[in-house]
Amino acid sequence: MLTKxxxxxxxxxxxxxxxxxxxxxxxQVKNLIKFCPTKEEMELLxxxxxxxxxxxxxxxxxxxxxGDKENLEKCEQxxxxxxxxIMKKILFFG
Numbered sequence: 001m002l003t004k005x006x007x008x009x010x011x012x013x014x015x016x017x018x019x020x021x022x023x024x025x026x027x028q029v030k031n032l033i034k035f036c037p038t039k040e041e042m043e044l045l046x047x048x049x050x051x052x053x054x055x056x057x058x059x060x061x062x063x064x065x066x067g068d069k070e071n072l073e074k075c076e077q078x079x080x081x082x083x084x085x086i087m088k089k090i091l092f093f094g
Contacts, residue, residue, distance in 0.1 A: 005031055 005012060005028045015023035016032065024032075037045065078084060 005024070007015075007023075011023070012032075014020075
């Protein structure tokens with residue numbers, strides 16, 4: 001267990017990153033290795049993180065758009081323009 005490594009997490013992280021063998025002994029390093037995620041667990045974690053990012057974006061979007069309202073209005077005008085609809089038909093029929 002990680003409780004066998006008797007030191008605060010920030011100190012442990014610094015010792016690992018510095019590869020300082022004077023702080024961590026072989027048994028402590030072996031205990032740390034036991035708790036490293038596998039490749040499959042890392043892939044699963046990446047998927048979960050991506051889903052959280054998407055959920056966060058969705059929540060922010062649902063809370064309301066607070067960006068540049070002028071540009072948003074221009075986009076709506078282009079989207080609803082008659083010329084764009086005509087161009088779509090021309091491209092569709094070739």
